[in-house]
Amino acid sequence: xxxAAITARPTRSVFAASRSAxxxxxxxxxxxxxxHAGEFxxxxxxxxxxxxxxxxxxxxxxxxxxxxxxxxxxxxxxATVLVPGVVAITIMFQGIQSVAIQLSQEFGYTREIExxxxxxxxxxxxxxxxxxxxxxQGMISAILVFPIAAVVHAPGVEAHLSVHWWVVVTLxxxxxxxxxxxxxxLGTTFEPRNIxxxxxxxVLPLVFLxxxxxxxxxLSAIQVGGFPWLQTLVLVNPLIYIAEGMRAGLTExxxxxxxxxxxxxxxxxxxxxxxxxxxxxxxxxx
Amino acid sequence: xxxxxxxxVIRTAxxxxxxxxxxxxxxxxLDLGVRQGELxxxxxxxxxxxxxxxxxxxxxVVPTAGAAWIGGIDVVARPTLVKQVIAVVSQQNTLDRxxxxxENLYFHGLLFGVPARQARRTADELLERFHLAxxxxxxxxxxxxxxxxxxxxxxxxxxxxxxxxxxEPTAGLDPQSRLALWEILGxxxxxxxxxxxxxxxxxxxxxxxxxxxxxxxxxxxxxxxPAALKQGVGADTVVSVQADGDxxxxxxxxxxxxxxxxxSRLTGAGVELQxxxxxxxxxxxxxxxxxxxxxxxxxxxxxxxxxxxTVFISLTGKELRD
Numbered sequence: 001x002x003x004a005a006i007t008a009r010p011t012r013s014v015f016a017a018s019r020s021a022x023x024x025x026x027x028x029x030x031x032x033x034x035x036h037a038g039e040f041x042x043x044x045x046x047x048x049x050x051x052x053x054x055x056x057x058x059x060x061x062x063x064x065x066x067x068x069x070x071x072x073x074x075x076x077x078x079a080t081v082l083v084p085g086v087v088a089i090t091i092m093f094q095g096i097q098s099v100a101i102q103l104s105q106e107f108g109y110t111r112e113i114e115x116x117x118x119x120x121x122x123x124x125x126x127x128x129x130x131x132x133x134x135x136x137q138g139m140i141s142a143i144l145v146f147p148i149a150a151v152v153h154a155p156g157v158e159a160h161l162s163v164h165w166w167v168v169v170t171l172x173x174x175x176x177x178x179x180x181x182x183x184x185x186l187g188t189t190f191e192p193r194n195i196x197x198x199x200x201x202x203v204l205p206l207v208f209l210x211x212x213x214x215x216x217x218x219l220s221a222i223q224v225g226g227f228p229w230l231q232t233l234v235l236v237n238p239l240i241y242i243a244e245g246m247r248a249g250l251t252e253x254x255x256x257x258x259x260x261x262x263x264x265x266x267x268x269x270x271x272x273x274x275x276x277x278x279x280x281x282x283x284x285x286x
Numbered sequence: 287x288x289x290x291x292x293x294x295v296i297r298t299a300x301x302x303x304x305x306x307x308x309x310x311x312x313x314x315x316l317d318l319g320v321r322q323g324e325l326x327x328x329x330x331x332x333x334x335x336x337x338x339x340x341x342x343x344x345x346x347v348v349p350t351a352g353a354a355w356i357g358g359i360d361v362v363a364r365p366t367l368v369k370q371v372i373a374v375v376s377q378q379n380t381l382d383r384x385x386x387x388x389e390n391l392y393f394h395g396l397l398f399g400v401p402a403r404q405a406r407r408t409a410d411e412l413l414e415r416f417h418l419a420x421x422x423x424x425x426x427x428x429x430x431x432x433x434x435x436x437x438x439x440x441x442x443x444x445x446x447x448x449x450x451x452x453x454e455p456t457a458g459l460d461p462q463s464r465l466a467l468w469e470i471l472g473x474x475x476x477x478x479x480x481x482x483x484x485x486x487x488x489x490x491x492x493x494x495x496x497x498x499x500x501x502x503x504x505x506x507x508x509x510x511x512p513a514a515l516k517q518g519v520g521a522d523t524v525v526s527v528q529a530d531g532d533x534x535x536x537x538x539x540x541x542x543x544x545x546x547x548x549x550s551r552l553t554g555a556g557v558e559l560q561x562x563x564x565x566x567x568x569x570x571x572x573x574x575x576x577x578x579x580x581x582x583x584x585x586x587x588x589x590x591x592x593x594x595x596t597v598f599i600s601l602t603g604k605e606l607r608d
Binding site: 111 | 322370
């Protein structure tokens with residue numbers, strides 16, 4: 001310890017110091033994830049499991065299956081729509097859970113952020129580290145959830161899945177980044193005591209109007225004066241592009257064109273990241 | 287050499303912070319120089335601008351005007367570089383709740399670019415040194431306030447910072463933990479660690495600091511060694527008198543009758559006198575008889591040595607805790 005003299009001269013370049021700091025920040029998050037692996041898995045699986053259990057097992061079994069007008073085939077079509085939707089909301093909830101709620105607490109309650117921002121790297125990198133490790137968690141949860149969503153069904157109900165690997169492999173990471181960036185915006189905006197507000201006014205509308213339970217292409221049927229207002233309105237919802245993208249990646253069902261999905265999701269990433277980083281900086285500096 | 291000419295590791299010039307919507311600056315044209323290896327204290331009441339000053343020096347508060355350098359590096363222009371050579375122990379517990387005691391140190395090492403194996407070794411050394419080895423694998427929730435504070439100090443000095451900032455380190459600690467922390471700070475200073483601490487505890491400033499800057503309303507009122515500050519007041523003794531009757535009249539009477547009174551002050555129930563050379567010639571009996579002779583029935587009488595509190599009172603006319 002005492003062998004090294006104390007010096008007021010920084011020994012490393014900003015770049016070198018930032019690189020190791022980023023590594024340490026992500027490593028820390030992943031260690032915490034490993035420590036709470038059970039909790040993480042339970043939290044990740046619970047909601048999708050309940051969704052598919054109720055919609056794809058209970059409903060068809062008691063004769064009120066969604067799409068039941070078309071018999072088992074109709075119910076299976078609904079399953080085909082729902083499975084990608086479930087993967088999409090899983091990714092979204094991971095962004096909320098691993099970034100928004102965590103950050104909100106670290107800013108408002110535990111003050112842990114106070115120490116982390118003294119890391120020898122630019123402030124924005126501290127936020128980006130959290131976004132990256134959150135995205136990694138999002139990918140893990142997507143992989144956890146997919147088999148469950150694909151398997152839990154009533155007899156005779158079956159989702160018609162066909163995996164398009166290049167879409168899955170590119171879209172899931174992009175979707176995770178977009179949702180953890182959204183988490184950064186929410187976590188730097190909402191105080192811990194307002195988290196309920198965030199769920200009520202941001203998370204729930206995103207979920208229910210995010211194409212989890214229906215295809216965006218079918219929304220054109222909802223019209224006022226010939227104008228498909230709902231189909232137009234939900235375009236502001238980032239989740240719709242993820243759900244549609246997952247539909248393209250996991251099924252043969254009709255979906256929004258991928259030429260739209262990718263650029264818009266990249267746009268949302270940029271928008272949320274820049275908003276989130278600006279908020280983060282404002283919260284940290286005075 | 288990056289350290290300033292006089293071996294100053296912290297230097298500020300006209301450092302000023304005006305918060306939006308505030309009528310008065312929180313810190314007002316601060317010019318400080320802290321030397322290498324020094325334990326420098328910022329003493330002042332709440333709201334004097336101590337925490338804002340530390341905030342500016344640790345890159346968290348952006349100055350409205352002026353400049354600050356640490357080891358010759360401009361804090362405002364190059365905050366990322368400055369963070370390599372400073373460490374902060376803040377008022378709140380900022381330990382990582384998701385990690386164990388040892389992991390808190392280990393990850394701090396990684397954060398500052400220490401290779402994993404060495405980071406683990408240094409963490410264990412620090413745990414020994416700060417008497418936390420027994421708690422190495424415990425959650426930080428298991429630590430008492432004093433132990434958490436020790437762990438925060440251990441974490442802060444992990445990367446051998448050129449300056450260690452301590453913001454009100456003993457606020458909220460029990461007396462025993464406070465003494466333990468003072469002991470640790472003494473060891474750090476013996477190792478050549480430069481420390482800047484803020485406190486509103488004049489005893490702490492007096493006991494620990496090589497030099498003290500007394501702050502009020504964002505300005506430095508006096509800056510010197512504690513001994514020189516106390517000498518500067520001119521009084522070495524403080525006498526408190528409580529008596530029936532008009533305190534103002536009593537103050538006037540005693541100031542007239544007792545030799546060596548440099549300043550008198552009304553304190554709610556009585557009078558406080560600052561006296562020069564009061565330690566010697568039978569001060570208490572003289573005060574008592576003068577008061578009684580003036581028709582005041584003395585209820586309580588006490589005498590104490592001048593402290594930094596005395597200095598603060600003589601500079602501002604008010605107590606530190608006001």
